[in-house]
Amino acid sequence: MLAAETKGKCAYCESKINNVAYPHVEHIVPKMNRRDLAHSWENLTSACPVCNTNKDTYFDESTPLLNPYVDEIEAHISAKGPLIDWTLGDIRAEVTVRKIDLNRWGLLTARAKRIEKIREMLERWNASSSPLREILAGALMLDATEGEYSLATLAMLREHGFISGS
Numbered sequence: 001m002l003a004a005e006t007k008g009k010c011a012y013c014e015s016k017i018n019n020v021a022y023p024h025v026e027h028i029v030p031k032m033n034r035r036d037l038a039h040s041w042e043n044l045t046s047a048c049p050v051c052n053t054n055k056d057t058y059f060d061e062s063t064p065l066l067n068p069y070v071d072e073i074e075a076h077i078s079a080k081g082p083l084i085d086w087t088l089g090d091i092r093a094e095v096t097v098r099k100i101d102l103n104r105w106g107l108l109t110a111r112a113k114r115i116e117k118i119r120e121m122l123e124r125w126n127a128s129s130s131p132l133r134e135i136l137a138g139a140l141m142l143d144a145t146e147g148e149y150s151l152a153t154l155a156m157l158r159e160h161g162f163i164s165g166s
């Protein structure tokens, strides 16, 4: 979610961006507002067509959308199962979730499927013993981190004590 290091995923919704389609190069601050920033690397990230369309030309100096290059994203938003939640009273987080529509139906069902897949891997890991256990743990962590919707899958793994802290 909103990751600076996108690994081929949309910086906003964490969906894999179709390899055959060019990802929309996303201007966090729209070009029309800051022409000088139009080609600044830090102002560019990848967004899928849906998020890019939802974001449109949103720009509000006092309430900017969360920026993966500047903001500690997990201090603002978190995954509750497949749902993206935000800190109570955090207007920037709420504006970001609602404007980008991070809880749209397609994302809720896709996140639920990913959680279910990682949950099955966790169950298999839990039932295994060494040396398979270590191998499964590595595969599980790699899949949860590199795959789609890692905010949701990592939250589930924390909830079950597979990983600790935040």
Ligand SMILES: [Zn+2]
Binding pocket: 010, 011, 012, 013, 014, 015, 047, 048, 049, 050, 051, 052
């Ligand atoms: Zn997206």
